[in-house]
Amino acid sequence: MYKKTLWGAAACALLLASAAAQQPKTASQGIDEYRAMLQDGNPADLFEAKGEGLWKQKRGPKNATLEQCDLGKGPGVFKGVFVELPRYFPDTKRVQDLESRLLTCMSTLQGFDEAELAKTAFGRGEQNNLTALATWIAAESKGMKFNLSQSHAQEKVFYEVGKRLFFQRAGSHDFSCASCHGEEGKRIRLQDLPRLTQNPGDGVGFAAWPAYRVSNGQMWGMQQRLNDCYRQQRFPYPGFASDATIALSLYLGVNSKGAVSIAPAIKR
Amino acid sequence: MADPMRIRAQSSGGNAVVRVLMSHEMESGQRRDSAGKLVPAWHIMEVTASHNGKTVMTAEWGAAVAKNPFLQFTVKGAKAGDKITINWKDNKGDSRTDEATIS
Numbered sequence: 001m002y003k004k005t006l007w008g009a010a011a012c013a014l015l016l017a018s019a020a021a022q023q024p025k026t027a028s029q030g031i032d033e034y035r036a037m038l039q040d041g042n043p044a045d046l047f048e049a050k051g052e053g054l055w056k057q058k059r060g061p062k063n064a065t066l067e068q069c070d071l072g073k074g075p076g077v078f079k080g081v082f083v084e085l086p087r088y089f090p091d092t093k094r095v096q097d098l099e100s101r102l103l104t105c106m107s108t109l110q111g112f113d114e115a116e117l118a119k120t121a122f123g124r125g126e127q128n129n130l131t132a133l134a135t136w137i138a139a140e141s142k143g144m145k146f147n148l149s150q151s152h153a154q155e156k157v158f159y160e161v162g163k164r165l166f167f168q169r170a171g172s173h174d175f176s177c178a179s180c181h182g183e184e185g186k187r188i189r190l191q192d193l194p195r196l197t198q199n200p201g202d203g204v205g206f207a208a209w210p211a212y213r214v215s216n217g218q219m220w221g222m223q224q225r226l227n228d229c230y231r232q233q234r235f236p237y238p239g240f241a242s243d244a245t246i247a248l249s250l251y252l253g254v255n256s257k258g259a260v261s262i263a264p265a266i267k268r
Numbered sequence: 269m270a271d272p273m274r275i276r277a278q279s280s281g282g283n284a285v286v287r288v289l290m291s292h293e294m295e296s297g298q299r300r301d302s303a304g305k306l307v308p309a310w311h312i313m314e315v316t317a318s319h320n321g322k323t324v325m326t327a328e329w330g331a332a333v334a335k336n337p338f339l340q341f342t343v344k345g346a347k348a349g350d351k352i353t354i355n356w357k358d359n360k361g362d363s364r365t366d367e368a369t370i371s
Contacts (some may be wrong), residue, residue: 041338045274047292217335 027190035266040181044135044212044264047219054129060110067106071098082141083261086250088152095158097249098134099223100241106130118240122224129242134221135210138263146207146256155250157241162251165231165244166196175233177248181205191268196252203262206252209267219264222249273277275368277343277352284346284370286317288339288354296331310360319343319351346370 025033055066055078072089073080088098092104107114112126120127149155169176180186181196194200201206210221220228226245230238238245271291276286290312297309309331317325324343343352350370357363 041287041289041340043289043291043336043338045289046271046336049274050271 028192031190031268035268038214038266041210041261042264042266043217044139044219044266046208047132047135047210048139048264049136050129051132051134051139054133055136060106060112062109062111064109064111066105066109068109068134069102071101071105078133078137078140080141080144082263083144084147084148086158086246086253087149088154094150095154095243095246095250097222097241097246098137098232099221100246102130102133102137103241112115118209122220122227123218131210131219131221132223135219135264138210138261141261142263144261146253146259146261148250148253148257150254158247158250158252159244162247162249165248166251173234175235177229177233179233199256199259202260203265204259206249206256207259207261208263208265208267210263211267213267215268228253269363270362273354273356273364273366274317275352275354275366277346277368279346279348279370282345283334283353284319284350285345286339286341286343286352286354286368290339290354290356290364292356292358294298294331294333294335294337294338298331306353306358307308312356312358314357316355317341318355320350321353 026084054071058065068075068078070089070091071078072084072087073079073081082098085101086095088095089104094100097105102107103117105116106112106117106126117126117130124129150159166177167182171180176182178197180188180193186193186195194205196205206222208217209225211225212219223240223245226248227237227240230236273291274289275286276288277286283333292312293310294312295307295310297306298312299307301307311331311333312329315325315327315329316323325341325359327339346352348370351367352370353367355363355365
């Protein structure tokens, strides 16, 4: 009996040794593998195709296309605009991100009601179309490096405002964006959280949205991403395309200078 | 009408690898909406793949397939320039057919 136990212990020790030699995968390596497998069939492609179609389609009360929309590099230019947004637009006298600029174009060119559209819930009606458009425009800058302008006074103001908002603690949990995204190595469950006070690297953080979320089958733009961050912090929802969300986007975008955009990405 | 599929077909070593992304809600019929009412099932029932007009694969799908499904398969003996046609039918009677040329 005693002998048997000894043998058992020896066998156990051997098993442990061989397991250690194999170096089991860490949880985050496993997740990376899962993401790589999903990458091949990213359904964001579907939204991209839809967005491209919408750009050229005559729609809205004015029955016009968006082909004359100026996203920062002149009317109709869509290549490379995404990595330079948000920026200041002299015609609206506002700093605008991709989604708020598309909103402006849909209102001025196609005659959609801007306020009505901004009030529409994410994933419904025209909001769906706006997200598809943003997905396609973002995809047209895939592989390019972020390079946001800080030359206009308003852009500097928005950077400072965005920074304040990032560190502003409030709500029932006394949270700020910085609570999760202010240090290296933080996670929510198994999701690694990038440190957004600096360039978090290629295709991370600001450089990964719009993204398709596998868990709920939804395509999310940066506006919805920020909206959900605020929900998780138990803040009131920020207004769609509001100056606050654009300031926060601009802060993240300027910090990501030099990072390569992989949008539209795929998320768990 | 349903949104278009994305079909990519590439020849490799005498065969062709076909990758299809379909746009579909794939509602399982098990979920409830915010009012507590059952969301009716709405999913693809049948997928057919043809190579130059000849059916090479049929698949019966059900509620367990995810939203915006991705399908990959290999067609033996398919060459570059050949046509691959994919068709799906759902339980509401809607259907969609898209075609791609093997590259």
